[in-house]
Amino acid sequence: MWGGTMATAGGPTVRRRQLGSELRRLREHAGKKIEDVAAHLECSMSKISRVETGQAPIKARDVRDLLQWYGVTDPAQTETVMQIHKDAQQQGWWAHYGEVxxxxxxxxxxxxxxxxxxxxxxxxxxxxxxxxxxxxxxxxxxxxxxxxxxxxxxxxxxxxxxxxxxxxxxxxxxxxxxxxxxxxxxxxxxxxxxxxxxxxxxxxxxxxxxxxxxxxxxxxxxxxxxxxxxxxxxxxxxxxxxxxxxxxxxxxxxxxxxxxxxxxxxxxxxxxxxxxxxxxxxxxxxxxxxxx
Known part of the structure; x- marks a missing residue:
């Protein structure tokens, strides 16, 4: 069941925030804690927290894994979340200044x-x-x-x-x-x-x-x-x-x-x-x- 309406516009930074927000909503709906997700993906709790606030990237296979683990069965919902993940991977014009x-x-x-x-x-x-x-x-x-x-x-x-x-x-x-x-x-x-x-x-x-x-x-x-x-x-x-x-x-x-x-x-x-x-x-x- 689709539990909320996600915005469909914005650049990669906004899309990453949207992805994190939706993953957090799904985690809470599934009754999972951040430490549960960290253990499931074998990473730190701080990494999960940064993903859910849009400050860190997450691999596509991990997103699919989490959607399944959170009990998401609607193919349309899965497709929407994965499209947001794809859009969030795009590089902005500022990327070539990253080293400075x-x-x-x-x-x-x-x-x-x-x-x-x-x-x-x-x-x-x-x-x-x-x-x-x-x-x-x-x-x-x-x-x-x-x-x-x-x-x-x-x-x-x-x-x-x-x-x-x-x-x-x-x-x-x-x-x-x-x-x-x-x-x-x-x-x-x-x-x-x-x-x-x-x-x-x-x-x-x-x-x-x-x-x-x-x-x-x-x-x-x-x-x-x-x-x-x-x-x-x-x-x-x-x-x-x-x-x-x-x-x-x-x-x-x-x-x-x-x-x-x-x-x-x-x-x-x-x-x-x-x-x-x-x-x-x-x-x-x-x-x-x-x-x-």
Whole structure:
């Protein structure tokens, strides 16, 4: 008996998440625990957990084995699950950057590519999708000062990500709240920052991009704990929260966690000035900080 409706659209990262979610649902319906599955497939419990959250691959023969073990007898259901597995094996455009990407970044790139909309709070840097090449190079080189090849590759990777904002027929909808202090930090020097601010001003003209600048004078607000992003997909594919830090990348999908971050972002954008004020704010910062 088909116990739920699975979405049928999305790239390999979303499809892997769909596969993991369905395998988890079937496991629970069959009354099996993660440790039972690990013993059955002769692997670790952490591997099963990663498969069910879409963070690790699984072989086709293991999927078929699990479907049989879970008592799935409907050929149509088996075919659907196996097709999702096949789609999840496709490589995304980011695969050829795999050797230089930080841990977890390939997963993020896949989610970002599949997303319909992205909402983000950025307190320290200009958002990666809005960075100029020179600004991106300065940020990346600061973290990898002795790795010029990796810097070049990561700059190219960031530029390819930015194509999402102009993809056809449906560009990514982006809404970013930037801290004023991030725009006053002279990353790369005065000329680089002047060009970066000009680029932001130009980007605000895109109908699918909204940028707000949170004034430093605003003081405390709901998102002071740090940067985060909300990745939204097509209907029936749950929103994902992405939190990036030096300690590592965290993905949150539980409804309670996602709801908390949605509320936080709503509070932050409500506290920031209207997006229509952004071009004037950018011009003011450029004049005060980077004009010659």
């Amino acid at each position: 990407l930080p841990s977890g970044m390939a997963t993020y790139a896949g989610l970002e590519s599949d997303a319909r909309a992205l909402r983000s709070y950025e307190p320290t840097f200009v958002h990666g999708l809005l960075q100029t090449e020179d600004y991106a190079r300065a940020v990346i080189a600061a973290a990898r000062p002795n790795e010029p090849y990796e810097v070049d590759q990561l700059v190219s990777f960031r530029k390819e990500r930015q194509a999402l904002l102009t993809r056809e027929p449906e560009p990514l909808e982006l809404w970013v709240v930037l801290e004023e202090s991030a725009l006053r930090r002279p990353v790369g020097g005065r000329d680089v920052m002047a060009a970066q601010l000009a680029h932001l001003a130009e980007t605000t003209a895109l109908p699918n991009v909204t940028i707000q600048v949170m004034p430093t004078a605003k003081g405390a607000h709901a998102a002071l704990a740090g940067t985060f992003s909300l990745l939204e997909f097509e209907p029936r594919t749950p929103t994902v929260v992405y939190v990036n830090s030096i300690a590592g990348n965290v993905y949150l999908e539980k409804e309670r966690d996602v709801r908390t971050f949605i509320q936080t972002f709503d509070l932050v954008r409500a506290a920031a000035p209207d997006p229509q004020e952004t071009p004037a704010t950018l011009e003011k910062i450029a004049r005060e900080m980077y004009s010659t």
